[in-house]
Amino acid sequence: MKPFIEIEKVNRQYMVGEMTVNAIHEMDFVIEKGEFVVILGPSGSGKSTLLNLLGGMDQATSGNIFIDGVNIAHFSLDQLGLYRRNDIGFVFQFYNLIPNLTAKENVDVSKKLCQHALESTEILNAVGLGHRIHHFPAELSGGEQQRVSIARAICKNPKLLLCDEPTGALDSVTGALVMTTLRDVSKKNGQTVIIVTHNAAIADTADKVIRLKDGKVVEVVINESPLSMSEVCW
Numbered sequence: 001m002k003p004f005i006e007i008e009k010v011n012r013q014y015m016v017g018e019m020t021v022n023a024i025h026e027m028d029f030v031i032e033k034g035e036f037v038v039i040l041g042p043s044g045s046g047k048s049t050l051l052n053l054l055g056g057m058d059q060a061t062s063g064n065i066f067i068d069g070v071n072i073a074h075f076s077l078d079q080l081g082l083y084r085r086n087d088i089g090f091v092f093q094f095y096n097l098i099p100n101l102t103a104k105e106n107v108d109v110s111k112k113l114c115q116h117a118l119e120s121t122e123i124l125n126a127v128g129l130g131h132r133i134h135h136f137p138a139e140l141s142g143g144e145q146q147r148v149s150i151a152r153a154i155c156k157n158p159k160l161l162l163c164d165e166p167t168g169a170l171d172s173v174t175g176a177l178v179m180t181t182l183r184d185v186s187k188k189n190g191q192t193v194i195i196v197t198h199n200a201a202i203a204d205t206a207d208k209v210i211r212l213k214d215g216k217v218v219e220v221v222i223n224e225s226p227l228s229m230s231e232v233c234w
């Protein structure tokens with residue numbers, strides 16, 4: 001059986017004046033359905049570029065990106081728009097909630113946009129915010145706001161959940177709580193999750209760790225027994 005995600009000889013080059021920058025260079029890896037994956041690497045190693053390619057926000061210079069059997073590297077801009085809308089959930093470092101909408105209304109925005117949305121109240125309960133559904137973002141802590149943004153992404157019932165430094169703006173205790181929520185809810189829903197982070201501690205909780213350097217994969221580690229967040233030293 002083919003893997004759920006297959007990155008095959010992917011390149012993303014930028015031309016800067018006369019110079020060619022190989023942000024992603026001949027990259028290959030696979031991710032199975034339901035895996036909780038962490039991508040680590042130093043600054044400039046290609047993490048954001050890779051996340052943008054997987055999320056259909058950018059196009060590869062060459063190579064194949066199979067998501068659930070479909071090669072998105074050959075998509076038109078219109079197809080990429082539909083792919084981002086229906087198949088991808090995003091969680092960013094800063095929560096990007098709409099300030100004048102409540103937690104539930106923020107999550108409901110996803111329902112209006114995509115085809116397979118889940119029930120927002122149920123997801124807000126699952127991320128531990130059942131008692132905060134009518135609160136506005138300004139009435140929520142940073143960790144609570146990030147959990148609303150996770151609920152918003154999961155509510156789309158996406159094929160793939162992409163998270164860019166989801167704990168980057170949080171203190172370590174709140175970050176661990178947010179990561180626990182993310183992992184628990186995704187595992188319950190069989191959701192495939194890819195997290196880009198500088199925080200190597202998170203790697204021990206992942207099913208798979210992909211390390212990048214200079215636009216290349218330098219190591220793929222499969223954790224047979226991932227640690228729980230409470231076992232990780234931040």
Ligand SMILES: Nc1ncnc2c1ncn2[C@@H]1O[C@H](COP(=O)(O)OP(=O)(O)OP(=O)(O)O)[C@@H](O)[C@H]1O
Pocket residue numbers: 014015016021022023041042043044045046047048049050
């Ligand atoms: N639009 C662009 N034009 C030219 N070069 C770019 C562009 N975007 C990224 N790069 C280069 O591609 C390489 C990879 O960048 P990328 O942002 O993917 O790294 P990163 O691992 O996400 O870094 P960080 O951890 O600092 O966010 C870097 O050398 C960067 O300078």
